Amino acid sequence: MNRAVLAVLLLGACGPASSGPKLDANHPPHDAPVDTSVSPDAFVSVDTGPDSNQPYRHAIVVDGVDDFATVDKFGTTSPAYGAMVAWDATNLYLGYTGPDLAAGALDADQKWLFVYIDTDPGASTGAATSVLYRTQRATFPTGFGAELHARYKADGSFHEVAAYDGTTWVATAVGQAAHATDVVELSIPRASLGAGPIGVVTWMINEKDLAEASYAGLYAGNFTDGYAANLALTKYLRVDFDAPQAPTDPTNVRP
Ligand SMILES: [Ca+2]
Numbered sequence: 031m032n033r034a035v036l037a038v039l040l041l042g043a044c045g046p047a048s049s050g051p052k053l054d055a056n057h058p059p060h061d062a063p064v065d066t067s068v069s070p071d072a073f074v075s076v077d078t079g080p081d082s083n084q085p086y087r088h089a090i091v092v093d094g095v096d097d098f099a100t101v102d103k104f105g106t107t108s109p110a111y112g113a114m115v116a117w118d119a120t121n122l123y124l125g126y127t128g129p130d131l132a133a134g135a136l137d138a139d140q141k142w143l144f145v146y147i148d149t150d151p152g153a154s155t156g157a158a159t160s161v162l163y164r165t166q167r168a169t170f171p172t173g174f175g176a177e178l179h180a181r182y183k184a185d186g187s188f189h190e191v192a193a194y195d196g197t198t199w200v201a202t203a204v205g206q207a208a209h210a211t212d213v214v215e216l217s218i219p220r221a222s223l224g225a226g227p228i229g230v231v232t233w234m235i236n237e238k239d240l241a242e243a244s245y246a247g248l249y250a251g252n253f254t255d256g257y258a259a260n261l262a263l264t265k266y267l268r269v270d271f272d273a274p275q276a277p278t279d280p281t282n283v284r285p
Pocket residue numbers: 090091092093094095096097098215
């Protein structure tokens with residue numbers, strides 16, 4: 031029995047049986063004086079367990095071993111790939127899993143995971159398109175302009191976080207990455223993201239000549255997999271660090 035129910039039962043059991051008002055402060059009898067000895071505030075202070083209005087928090091250990099929760103896991107445009115997003119008071123965490131991240135994957139030295147972050151989603155500030163790789167790039171969803179960019183090469187040989195200075199991308203020494211089996215995990219310090227909320231888009235590419243492709247975009251249905259000289263991203267994840275909603279809550283899909 032939780033403590034709230036127990037408290038109500040105890041108060042009911044101890045209350046006067048035949049004299050004085052009932053303890054229903056919201057509906058006192060019209061002909062009875064209000065018993066001011068029992069304040070409604072007494073009920074407010076009852077511990078009902080975790081407050082559902084607390085901001086969502088889930089700390090991830092950046093070790094390449096998937097410890098994201100079910101509510102952190104997204105489908106992507108490619109059925110064999112999954113995207114994961116979580117956050118706590120210190121970091122934003124991103125994870126990816128799929129065949130091209132497994133050891134020995136074909137052309138893993140030419141495949142990339144991209145993450146772009148908008149630190150003022152809806153304002154259309156920052157970069158409107160992604161960095162060009164060979165002949166492919168992406169145009170961001172309506173209202174999304176990127177200020178931060180993380181990239182990770184599928185063979186694990188390269189990881190970088192860069193900030194947009196209005197003209198170009200400048201590498202910043204922040205963020206962790208770890209990769210094991212077919213899971214890669216990244217973290218980006220919230221200190222580099224502003225106060226939030228933020229917008230997030232993620233996808234993968236193959237930059238190999240004559241085999242170029244864009245795929246595994248966060249949110250199944252974001253785009254159609256395949257070669258794209260100008261990939262039109264249509265959805266992003268809005269993260270409100272102060273809100274109780276879990277990452278996959280449908281209200282976080284934007285625009
Ligand atoms: Ca982990």
